[in-house]
Amino acid sequence: MGSLIAWVAQDVWAMSVLNPSALERRRLGWDKDYTKHLAQISTMQDITAKWAQEIQQHATAREAMRKERADWDKERAQWQSDRREHERMQEEQMKLELERKRRELEKEKEEEEKKKVGLKWQDPQPDQHCLRFGARRYTAKLEHIPAGYNRVRACRETQAWVNGKWAAPTDCDDRGPLGGIYGAWIVDWEEGPCRPFFQDFKDKGCTAEGSGKRVCVLRFE
Secondary structure, three states, X not given: OHHHHHHHHHHXXXXXXXXXXXXXXXXXXXXXXXXXXXXXXXXXXXXXXXXXXXXXXXXXXXXXXXXXXXXXXXXXXXXXXXXXXXXXXXHHHHXXXXXXXXXXXXXXXXXXXXXXXXOXXXXXXXXXXXXXXXXXEEEEEEEOOOOOOOHHHHHHHOOEEEOOEEEOOOEEEEOXXXXXXXXXXXXXXXXXXXXOOEEEEEEEEEOOOOXXXXXXXXXXX
């Protein structure tokens, strides 16, 4: 019985191994597995190649960024250097301009001082009547004004001796080339005549006996 089973098993194995259909199916299975394996290998190779490409691209990008940063740092340093030079030149130019203006102002001042040397007021004359309590108006004509000189400015800046004091006019009246220019001063110092007062008090006695009133006389100065 045991021999029979062994023979049957051997026969079945032989049929399964040597059977062309079985062999073909086995070969097809191997081919399928091999093709699948090759596909997996190809996929892995593609992935590996893609990784390598990405790594190379990343390295290239990093190098480009490094170069760009280096170029930017260089440009920034150059810009800062140019800016400092520009600011230095501007400051130097400003100093030169200020110096030029200072010299021009000094020259103008010297010219004006030369012109003002000959300026002179006629003796200020008081008005007949007081302007107000303690004040009187004086007027005078300005003489020796240089040709082309600002007449009103000369009037305002030239002082006159009025009542023991130097003073610039409070008002200027330009009456043209022929009429001349006149200054006016409102003098509220040393103007005793414009400060009236009473003096010489005299008691004349009662107006009438029992009237309770007296007559007093004062002189108004």
